[in-house]
Amino acid sequence: MKTVRIATRKSALALWQAEYVRERLEHFHPKLSVELVKMTSKGDRILDAPLAKIGGKGLFVKELENSLLAGRADIAVHSMKDVPMSFPDGLGLATICPRENPLDAFVSNHYNHLEELPEGAVVGTSSLRRQCQLLKLRPDLTIRFLRGNVNTRLAKLDNGEYDAIILAAAGLIRLDMADRIRNCLTTEQCLPAAGQGAVGIEIRSDDKTIRQLLEPLHDQDTADRVLAERAMNRRLNGGCQVPIACYSELQGDELFIRGLVGQPDGRLLLEAQTHCHRSEGETAGIQVAEKLLQKGADRILNELMHE
Numbered sequence: 001m002k003t004v005r006i007a008t009r010k011s012a013l014a015l016w017q018a019e020y021v022r023e024r025l026e027h028f029h030p031k032l033s034v035e036l037v038k039m040t041s042k043g044d045r046i047l048d049a050p051l052a053k054i055g056g057k058g059l060f061v062k063e064l065e066n067s068l069l070a071g072r073a074d075i076a077v078h079s080m081k082d083v084p085m086s087f088p089d090g091l092g093l094a095t096i097c098p099r100e101n102p103l104d105a106f107v108s109n110h111y112n113h114l115e116e117l118p119e120g121a122v123v124g125t126s127s128l129r130r131q132c133q134l135l136k137l138r139p140d141l142t143i144r145f146l147r148g149n150v151n152t153r154l155a156k157l158d159n160g161e162y163d164a165i166i167l168a169a170a171g172l173i174r175l176d177m178a179d180r181i182r183n184c185l186t187t188e189q190c191l192p193a194a195g196q197g198a199v200g201i202e203i204r205s206d207d208k209t210i211r212q213l214l215e216p217l218h219d220q221d222t223a224d225r226v227l228a229e230r231a232m233n234r235r236l237n238g239g240c241q242v243p244i245a246c247y248s249e250l251q252g253d254e255l256f257i258r259g260l261v262g263q264p265d266g267r268l269l270l271e272a273q274t275h276c277h278r279s280e281g282e283t284a285g286i287q288v289a290e291k292l293l294q295k296g297a298d299r300i301l302n303e304l305m306h307e
């Protein structure tokens with residue numbers, strides 16, 4: 001077997017995820033040689049605009065996909081949260097790895113909880129999903145633009161530009177900065193993004209050798225959850241740039257799915273849920289989306305598209 005080449009972005013988190021996949025591959029196949037092919041994505045280059053405004057889905061994955069299609073790499077490692085709902089011809093998702101903590105983390109140098117923040121405090125996030133849920137709980141807060149990789153965001157917090165920031169707990173834990181987490185927002189406070197905390201691996205659909213090598217890295221519990229969450233997002237046409245949240249949990253073979261669409265100002269949050277056998281997650285995810293649409297989700301989402 002030749003060398004397996006992993007396409008990855010150069011951010012610390014992307015590199016951690018690629019190294020993780022390399023380590024797992026080498027663990028299961030000790031004779032295999034694995035190398036990283038590092039590249040910069042559009043989402044990494046343009047840091048001064050909200051993701052929603054630089055437009056297009058898949059800002060973080062297009063370059064990686066092109067390298068797969070051109071045969072410069074064999075697998076691409078992604079945060080499932082950033083993976084678009086559909087794949088280019090010839091590519092597909094082969095593997096979903098075990099999920100890390102899926103919650104959003106409250107990070108601050110002065111306050112222990114969201115509730116402790118003083119009136120009018122400044123909270124950093126550029127996610128409309130986080131913004132709408134935070135404003136629902138605390139309409140007095142000022143939400144201020146914050147983008148960049150995890151280290152950049154923490155540096156801006158430490159500069160005193162924000163009273164607190166919200167980041168995915170998974171990123172902090174993976175980068176060995178769990179000590180920055182004051183607490184995790186509960187799913188009642190802030191429902192996570194579809195796929196948050198899970199790493200996915202994309203390959204050329206016809207590459208049977210690679211597919212087989214990746215099999216032991218797959219986690220079916222995570223996959224059943226994440227595919228249901230993504231099915232809801234897909235039905236609503238949403239990526240991680242829109243105020244949509246979806247989270248599911250397994251209890252035995254029963255999958256519980258919750259979805260949310262919010263008005264960015266937090267004055268209107270629509271919620272829906274269902275449960276099903278774990279093998280029916282994608283259908284049930286679509287049902288949650290349809291319940292949200294019946295409640296008026298399309299009005300919120302259309303308004304955002306025409307802004």
Ligand SMILES: NCc1[nH]cc(CCC(=O)O)c1CC(=O)O
Nearest residue numbers: 079081167168170171196197198
């Ligand atoms: N949108 C950027 C992004 N994509 C994945 C993660 C975190 C790790 C994960 O969800 O797996 C982050 C950073 C963040 O939201 O704080």
